[in-house]
Amino acid sequence: MxxxxxxxxxxxxxxLPEPASPKRSWWGEDLATAGHAHHCLPLTMANSLGYxxxxxxxxxxxxxxxxxxxxxxxxxxxxxxxxxxxxxxxxxxxxxxxxxxxxxxxxxxxxxxxxxxxxxxxxxxxxxxxxxxxxxxxxxxxxxxxxxxxxxxxxxxxxxxxxxxxxSARLDIRPGLPAETEAWRARRHRPDYRKDLDYLMGRHPDGTPEPTHRRNWKHVRAEPTP
The missing domain is CATH 2.70.40.10 (Deoxyuridine triphosphatase (dUTPase))
Known part of the structure; x- marks a missing residue:
């Protein structure tokens, strides 16, 4: 590490630099983000990256x-x-x-x-x-x-x-979609859809848990060395 x-x-x-916070104060003030953004893992992971x-x-x-x-x-x-x-x-x-x-x-x-x-x-x-x-x-x-x-x-x-x-990561180009994208679309756009937290919880479209999933960064607060 x-x-x-x-x-x-x-x-x-x-x-001293502090671990970055996953949330933003304005999220609760905006109707479009209130109740949503703090569950959006891509946003919270980006917000809390580093110090x-x-x-x-x-x-x-x-x-x-x-x-x-x-x-x-x-x-x-x-x-x-x-x-x-x-x-x-x-x-x-x-x-x-x-x-x-x-x-x-x-x-x-x-x-x-x-x-x-x-x-x-x-x-x-x-x-x-x-x-x-x-x-x-x-x-x-x-x-x-x-x-x-x-x-x-x-x-x-x-x-x-x-x-x-x-x-220096290589960029590979392939036609079509990843294997589970169509299943994700079908789940997201079903007639009885209600907001789920599958990505936040690390679940595949069929409900299978993903063992490599991360929900946060493991931060350690800075401490002065004597």
Whole structure:
């Protein structure tokens, strides 16, 4: 199993990355997602992949919406953040250097998934963290013009281990459908259909349990090493 080791530089213990949450607060506020999304395993697994990287301090960012214009960063408190990377972006140092254990265990940095209308989105990155000891900075792209404040502890991105094999997987093309797709369609579109949780519970269309099924990620909270 791949591990992530954080070498803390300036980050406070109360802001260590935490296991990502499977749910989103807005799901209960939207009639289309209330009572449904928190049972949708593809969404909850994506939401809870890895660990949330939080802002080590507070600051304000202002941007006029022109991609060629650099943002203005001010009201900075207890963090290192600037606009050096690109127009319409800001870069923040989260206060640690991450390393992975095994060759081929990339550190994947990705936006926090399935959030609604953020002011910014973290750029995705794959870092060869099993050997690369460089400074770790998050580059965040603005998504709309205006001025907004980032508070201490606000989520900035998520990080997880990504195995090298995933990027070089072969793509095979076959006609038709997988063996059980027609049975799944028939079950899903039957006249007396009621919402079931077959995928969530790991059941095939005929009700057979799938022994390899996962319902969650096994997270271990980060603890400082003495």
């Amino acid at each position: 791949g591990n992530i080791t954080l070498y803390i530089t300036t980050l406070s213990d109360d802001l 949330v990287v939080r802002s080590p301090g507070a600051f304000r960012v202002t941007w006029d919406g022109d991609v060629d214009t650099h943002v203005t960063v001010d009201d900075v408190d207890d963090c290192v953040v600037d606009n050096h990377s690109a127009g319409g972006s800001f870069t923040i140092q989260p206060g640690f250097v991450p390393r992975t254990t095994d060759e081929g265990d990339f550190l994947m940095v990705r936006p926090v998934p399935n959030v609604r209308c953020p002011w910014f989105v973290a750029m995705e990155a794959l870092i060869e963290a099993w050997w690369q000891p460089g400074e770790f900075g998050l580059v965040c792209l603005m998504t709309r013009a205006g001025s907004f404040a980032v508070r201490r502890g606000d989520p900035l991105a998520q990080m997880c281990v990504y195995r090298a094999e995933g990027g």
